[in-house]
Amino acid sequence: MNETSRRRFLQATAAGGALAGVGGFSAMSSWLASFLSADPEAIGPFRASTSAEIDEASHAINRLTFGPRPGDHQRVSAMGAKAFIAEQLDPDSIADHESEKRSRHFEALAAWPAGELLEYSPAELLDQLTRDKLQRALNSKRQLFEVMVDFWSDHFNIDPSKGDSRWLKPLDDRHVIRRHAMGNFSELLKASALSPSMLWYLDGRVNRRDSEHEKPNENYGRELLELHTLGVDGGYTQQDVMEAARCLTGWTVHERKKARFAVGKVEFQAQRHDDGEKIVLGHKIPAGLGKGDLDRLIQIVAHHPATAMHLATKLCRRFIADHPPLPVVSAVAGTFLETGGDIRKVLITLFSHEAFWATRGGLVKRPLHFVVSALRACGAETNAGPELQDYLLRMGHAPFQYPTPDGYPQEPEPWMATLLWRWRFASEFAANGIKGTAIEMKTLVSAAGGKRELAAHLLGRTPTEAEVMAALDSGAPLALMLASPAFQLC
Amino acid sequence: MSATAILSEERDLDRSLVVVFLRGGADGLHLLVPHGDDAYHRARPTIGLKKSELTDLDGFFGLNPQLAALHPLWQDGLLGAVHAAGSEDETRSHFEAQDFMEHGGLAAGGWLGRFLRVRPDAGNSPLTAVAIGAQLPECLRGAPSCAAVQSLEDFGLGRHAPPGFAKQLAALYSSTPGLLGPAGASALAALERIDQLNKQAASPDHGAVYGKDAFNQGLQQIARLLKAKVGLQAAAISLDGWDSHLTQQTIIEGPMSRLASGLEAFAKDLGPERLAHTNVVVMTEFGRRIAENSAGGTDHGHGSAMFLLGGGIKGGKVHGEWPGLDESQLTGPGDLAVRHNYRDVLAPILTHLSPATPLQEVFPGHDLRPMGGL
Structure with a gap:
């Protein structure tokens, strides 16, 4: 087989009949697919909101989670919205066995040492990362934690399609984002600065001073100030960017091509460090601190x-x-x-x-939130496979695929072109038309106690007469509710 | 950008880009033959083409006879080429070189995806970009709203939406304040155009005849979308089969004739007006060794040719410098040098499509020197 046909063969194998090539179906994943698409768990009877406005319970669920599951409103109403928030703020106190168990099947994400990651294709790793994220957003009881993971994944965005990041992003997800998502910001920042994947993504690995004349690579230093810490209007100067970059010279990461077994190992090369005095944002960092410059820099920018x-x-x-x-x-x-x-x-x-x-109900859900909230609300089972991921791709919100370091936007304007795909998703999803994803409509309606009650569950408030009419006249009431303006909001 | 600016109009963002990627390393020396370079004939005693076998273009370069169908477009000034083009990737590995080229260098995401994100006049069509085929090519990675489709039937509300669905959506969205109302109207309008499109006969216009192969059929789908003005800004399509290590002439006969018949039909189908608002770029990951090998084939090389079709480019011409095939000019194990980085060739085309686009963000890490005279 020549190289091209071999590649094509590998691609075809990885695609596994995928629509859009985001997925990889290894033997493990296919097995997992059958496991996850087993019969949906029975949904027991539950009470949705009976308020015409979004009440405190619905509001807290809307904002702290990826959307209500059947019974969530009832539970949060009973315990009180503030108690629910307190619970979510303490994720370690929440037992989460089911979600943890499911995530353990994404074995690549636990690969250690980093060299083990090279055993997987980049497509397989991206697929497992994506499925794991969707799985947790869908099933984890630590919802606020997952929301914060999503937040930091954008704040410290890495598109792993560059260089060795293809293999190293799972380490960033595990050791940087998830470890510190609800911890301390300066620790999160330092972990990100030394993340092998980040060292690739923003060129920190080639930020060095080998000679008097060599200028530092400013890419990471700039984004550190512009995106990760002070913000573009945060008052730093070009000089500060250069000084920050100087502080970080010498930090690098072992490359796959040169050191297969040590791939991803982060190292400080003192001889490539510019050890002179620096002044960052008015703070003097004395000469001779070596790798200590990093901690000083993090302290200056993290607490600014x-x-x-x-x-x-x-x-x-x-x-x-x-x-x-x-x-x-x-x-x-x-x-x-x-x-x-x-x-x-x-x-x-x-x-x-x-x-x-x-202010309640006024934020536009981003596509990931929209898709996951539909799955959660309907108690769906999914393998989070290529067919589901394809919708996120079409909506321009496939996890870990945003190219630039600013991360997927939070503001609503850039997402306004996604409605057509949201509607198609709603329509196909409600009719069990998405392979690998399943709902039981009859069980759902009867558990909610009727169609109006189900609509109230989906919208977090009782539906208006116009919404009821539209749903009933559409011929596909569940799909129409999911496609409706109110369901795009949280 | 204000919300109203992107939402108030049905944008047919006027100009569209179609990227044709020839996968496998297409031999630019065989497609666009430098018959006037003696070194070419010395290096290819068996598979080399004589001037008399070619459609001569300018006394130095000639089109491979399999591409003769493209000659009228060349004569009309709608088709041009850049020779000795390519990337700085030296791996000569299909995977690495395609990846490098489609990402636009050592960068995250694809160059076309970044272009669609950073162009300041980005539209709000749900069909901003499509890839024809089963997979999204790397060049489109990171694009806002991108779909890999096999055919137009993949668009729309899907097979499960009842007939009254769109009407009820219209009822709810028309009374919705804020951003969602107008966005809904815009999506419904796009839906209507897609519906009309799906109802129309799929036959091409102006007597164009597409081949039955996947490449020709894919181009036909792209043409339908462009003609329907659904807001498509970019489309990507691949043509495989260029890896001609042996019996090159036989191996790439098929791909060449598919390329020629597809582009010819596509241009005809669009008609002059739409074609003037469309740019087609044909590129490949690398060219092939100048010297033929013992099996009548060629091995992985470096520079190749790019073809440019459509409005706003100066066709009928092989642009740029020709480094020549003298040994002193060759690179690596005997390959055509890359005199024109593919990003410098793409740059003026992207500027033409969207003048205010910050191209450094599209091609980070490359000292961009947009090619003049295109």
């Missing part, structure tokens, strides 16, 4: 007031409104500074603020 405002704004946009009021942003930023970047405490301030409760 502009970083606090930048992150507070982004969090408030995610959880409150596209244009959050200044008082809540300031309060959240204040907690960020006071606690030294304690993400959990920052979220407590955010969720306790009156602004959080004031």
Whole structure:
């Protein structure tokens, strides 16, 4: 077989009949497919909201989770929305065996040492990462944690299709994003700075000074200030970017082509480090600190007031409104500074603020949220395989496939062209037309206690007469509810 | 960009780009033959083509007879070429070289995907980009709203939507304030155009005749989408079969005739007006060794040819410098040098499609020198 035909053969094998080539069906995945598409678990009777407005329980579920599952509203109403938020803020207290068990099947994601990852094709790794993310968003009881994982995955975005990142992104997901998602921001930041995948993605691995004349590679240094910490209007200068880059010279990562067994190992090469004095954002870092420059730099940028405002704004946009009021942003930023970047405490301030409760149902779900919320609401089972992933691709929101370091946008405008695909998804999904994904409509309707009650469950409030009419006249009421304007919002 | 700017109009973003990728390393020296270069004939005593066998273009280059169907387009100034084009990738591996070229260098995501994301005049069509085939090519990775489709039937609301579905969606979205109302109207309009398209006979216009092969059929689907003005900004399609290690002339006869018949039919089908708003770029991961091998084939090389079809480019011409095939000019184990980086060739075309696009973001890490005179 020549190289081309071999490649084509491998592609065909990986695609496994996929529509759009995001997926990989290894033997493991096919087996898993049969496992996950087993009969949907029976859904027991549940009560949906009976309020015409989005009540506190629906609001908390909308914002802290990927959407209500059958029975969620009833449970949260009973315990109280604030108690639910407190529970979600303490993910370790929530038993999550079922989701953990399912995720263990994505064996590549637990590969260790990193060299083990080379045993998999990049397509297989991307597929397992994607399925694992979808699986957890769908089934994990630690919903706020998964929402924060999604948030940080965008904030520290890595498109793994560059260089060795193809193999190394699972390490970033595990050791950076998931380890610190609700921990301390400066620890998260440092982990990201030394993430092998990030060192590839933003060229940190080639940021070095081998000679007097060599200029540092500024790519990571710039994004560190512009995206990860201070924000584009955070008051740093080009000089600060260069100085930050100088601090990080010498950090590199072993390459697949040169050191197969040590691939992904991060190393500080002192001889390639610019060990002179630096001044970053007005702070002097004395000469001779070597790898200690990294910690000094992280401390300076992680605790900067502009970083606090930048992150507070982004969090408030995610959880409150596209244009959050200044008082809540300031309060959240204040907690960020006071606690030294304690993400959990920052979220407590955010969720306790009156602004959080004031505007309800006005955020547009991003496509991933839309798709997962439909699956959750209907108690669907899915293998999260290529057919489902294809919809996310069409909506431009396939996990781990955003090319630039700014991550998938939170603001609604860029997603407005996705409605047609959302409608098609709603229609196919409701009719069990997506291979590998299944719902039991009759069980669902009877568990909800009727069609109107089911609509109230989906929308987080009782449907309007116009919505009821449209649903009944459409010939596909569940699909129409999922496709309706209200279901695009949270 | 304000919300109304992207939502207020039914945008047929005027111009579209179609990328044809010849997979397997197409021999530019066999497609666009430098018959005026003596070194060519010395290197290819068996498989080399004489001037008399070619459609001469300018006294130095000639079109392979299998591509003769494209000559009228060349004469009309609608088809042009850049020779000695390619990337700086030296691996001579299909996978690595395709990957490198489609990503636009050592970069994340595909160059076409980035282009569609960063162009400032991006539209809001649900059909921004399509790839014909089973898989999304790497060049489109990261594109906003991108679909790999086999045919037009893959668009629309799908086979399960009842007849009244769109009407009820219209009822709800028309009374929705904010962004969703107008976005719904826009999606419904696109839906209507797709429906009309699916109802129309699929026969091509202007007497164009497509072949029955997948490449020709795929181009026909792209032409239908372009003619229907559904807002398609980019389409990608591949043509395989160029890896001619042995008996080259026989092996790539098929792909060449498919390429020629497909592009000829596509141009005719679109008609002059639509073609003037369309750019087709034909590219390949690398060219092939200048010297033929003992099996009458050629091995993996470096520079190759790119073809450019459509409006706004200066056709009827082989653009750029010809480094020549003298030994002193060759690269690697005896390959045509890359005198024109493919990104520098794409740059003026992308600028033509969307003038204010920051091309450094499309091609990061490359010192861009957009090719002049195209």
